[in-house]
Ligand SMILES: Cc1cc2nc3c(=O)[nH]c(=O)nc-3n(C[C@H](O)[C@H](O)[C@H](O)COP(=O)(O)OP(=O)(O)OC[C@H]3O[C@@H](n4cnc5c(N)ncnc54)[C@H](O)[C@@H]3O)c2cc1C
Ligand code: SF4
């Protein structure tokens with residue numbers, strides 16, 4: 015072993031040691047977190063890793079930055095093989111992959127060269143994009159842009175030095191097996207014939223530069239957002255955002271657990287390890303914020319900031335909790351924030367994530383639309399953070415917008431978010447000859463389905479018409495069904511999304527008790543919130559039912575030819591359908607409502623707004639926003655109504671009573687006469703008299 | 704300060720009441736209960752006073768059967784330190800008898816302030832507070848919509864029809880709380896959990912004889928449904944005609 019090989023071996027070991035120290039350190043920070051069971055379903059999770067991480071499915075949703083990043087990523091996967099060869103070769107000169115069969119080695123050589131060039135091209139574009147194009151989503155939230163530029167520069171440096179090493183080796187020995195590398199070979203041509211000493215010297219320089227750059231790069235990762243290179247694969251693996259199980263289900267909170275005194279999260283040590291891993295993994299790409307309806311309408315909420323703040327807070331607090339005060343100096347150095355006093359250990363411990371980093375205002379602006387989670391390429395689940403902090407606000411501190419108080423109180427007293435009399439719940443059905451469960455049981459009958467009406471369908475004047483329309487379809491199709499009448503209460507979704515888990519569980523348990531008493535198996539509802547809540551979240555409390563949204567149910571009836579239509583085929587109509595978040599992004603129901611409209615109006619022309627299906631924009635009502643004032647920025651429902659009206663449709667269709675209210679109001683605010691209908695009303699309008 | 708708040712359990716006034724078979728009470732089936740609204744303000748006022756003025760104790764007292772413990776627990780979950788149930792089979796109609804029992808409980812409690820609601824939202828007598836003050840020989844400020852306490856004296860504002868009065872009194876005193884005072888806070892889960900561990904004493908209410916009994920209860924006459932005459936300026940003439948000929952108000 016020559017002396018420089020020995021030196022390199024020592025450098026390599028030091029670099030590897032420092033890297034593993036940092037990985038250890040970051041892993042130890044996760045030990046301050048709460049447990050979260052993310053095991054199980056390894057096959058689904060592996061599939062997510064393959065599609066989301068390796069095939070870059072989410073990254074590629076961006077037509078410009080997507081291919082750029084994918085090339086760099088795939089290039090990295092391919093080039094890592096070469097890097098390993100190079101590092102081992104540096105320590106043990108005899109080492110090389112030339113033991114491989116020639117054809118395989120040649121294939122490897124070509125791939126190195128090819129991907130080296132592609133990565134270089136992609137990096138050049140990335141520089142151009144960051145420095146010249148300034149895409150909007152890379153702005154805001156106090157981002158440290160130098161981070162990205164350092165990394166891009168390092169990648170470019172790695173590629174240049176790699177080509178340098180390869181070209182010089184080929185100039186020294188044009189017959190080497192590596193001549194299969196086309197670009198390196200071309201680059202080596204002009205170098206041939208240069209003095210051997212010069213070439214050898216240049217080789218050493220390029221080689222050392224490359225090797226040191228690799229090691230520096232590796233050790234820079236834990237200090238930058240490029241930590242995602244390491245953490246995104248586990249984060250995608252453990253993420254529930256693509257399944258297993260239904261999407262968007264909120265973590266269960268055991269309110270009766272012994273010795274638990276904290277509900278929800280006010281700081282990083284009250285969050286789960288997955289929340290903290292989210293923090294490590296965020297690439298600061300801003301895909302989430304760029305689709306957030308609150309952000310788009312000029313509000314302070316930025317889902318990216320929520321995640322970055324989680325990381326920033328973790329980095330300053332975890333070391334203190336673990337008794338490592340040396341990080342303090344590092345923190346002050348890296349972030350350079352505050353005066354000397356504010357980085358003292360006491361000051362840091364007195365701070366917390368909630369209020370000092372993330373404000374109440376930000377948290378209450380979220381509509382829980384899941385657009386951010388849908389878009390995030392590395393499996394981050396923003397809503398876990400947001401809802402957990404809302405839980406702390408409500409359950410621990412009783413802090414929420416004042417207008418929410420009557421909502422909570424009404425849900426508690428009247429079983430609906432409004433101060434309507436519970437006795438009036440079934441008033442919409444008067445004269446329609448719709449039996450209640452209680453009446454059927456008395457007659458010794460049991461219905462095929464339970465029509466879960468929901469609070470909007472029971473009390474809101476506009477939505478009551480949807481209840482009537484859907485009931486008429488069921489009657490026309492001869493489906494034996496019943497309602498719960500006064501025995502139905504709010505499913506609890508608004509309370510749960512607003513962090514009031516206690517109220518939610520009270521309501522949910524009451525409903526489960528009623529449903530169990532009647533031995534209900536199949537529930538159909540036109541409210542996507544009831545649909546998601548009862549179908550996907552009641553199982554946490556032991557309520558298991560088959561819950562079907564009316565769009566799917568009507569589609570099936572239409573398909574089976576069970577709905578008697580008038581012969582009139584209807585007018586030719588241009589229609590735009592607005593996707594409800596809780597139907598679409600939460601439950602992947604995109605086609606059933608569209609198909610229902612097509613079947614009901616055979617000559618309808620469907621037009622799609624620019625943001626549609628899993629990219630559809632929220633109407634603004636979810637997450638309890640329906641019951642809060644919207645004081646900052648533009649109104650979300652007006653923004654969405656504009657997008658829908660821009661399609662030029664004659665008629666707008668929705669499949670959610672909350673969307674109905676929001677979109678109708680938005681259309682009215684634009685002084686437009688375009689009508690808004692629920693899909694069931696479109697179908698009911700064609701029923702044979 | 705040591706503050707007592709007398710709270711009453713009342714049915715949700717949004718309910719469509721039915722008269723029970725006895726004819727002297729409402730039918731309790733399906734009724735939802737809560738603190739009387741003004742009593743909620745009173746608890747909140749007491750809590751805020753003690754939060755602002757440093758160490759103190761807020762004691763909530765309710766007279767009635769065991770179900771009133773629900774309302775006492777709610778007040779405890781809002782932050783009151785201690786609760787007392789004056790146990791009785793039912794809440795008497797006679798405010799004097801309630802006042803007697805409350806006064807007996809309050810007499811030796813060493814309270815600086817005793818809060819009542821201006822009136823209970825169900826029975827609407829507005830008598831219990833003033834009668835207790837009388838029995839204890841304390842000053843009584845009624846229907847107070849804003850209150851200042853400093854150095855052993857209270858200054859209260861009473862909003863009247865078309866005017867307001869500012870009254871000044873020495874502590875200890877009885878105050879009945881009106882609108883204008885802060886709304887009852889929403890109990891946090893943390894508060895609800897803590898309330899489970901707070902003391903709730905139960906004593907027999909010393910009611911004495913009732914001097915007033917309820918003879919009969921009846922529902923107000925049904926109002927006829929409203930009628931929409933039409934929309935827009937075209938309907939004005941018809942509306943005026945109906946107001947003149949049918950409603951006879953013009
Ligand atoms: C001008 C005028 C306008 C009015 N306007 C309205 C109106 O707008 N709306 C309306 O609803 N009414 C209205 N009223 C009704 C009127 O206020 C009532 O008739 C009466 O004032 C209230 O008496 P009460 O039964 O609440 O008093 P009480 O029954 O004496 O209750 C007073 C307080 O005593 C305490 N208390 C009572 N029972 C208990 C118990 N069992 N345990 C512990 N503490 C207890 C509580 O602190 C309670 O708040 C109006 C009356 C008048 C004269
Ligand atoms: S769920 Fe929707 S509203 Fe909430 S942060 Fe994400 S994108 Fe924004």
Ligand code: SF4
Nearest residue numbers: 296297299300302390
């Ligand atoms: S949370 Fe996800 S989408 Fe948002 S900035 Fe971070 S990596 Fe990008």
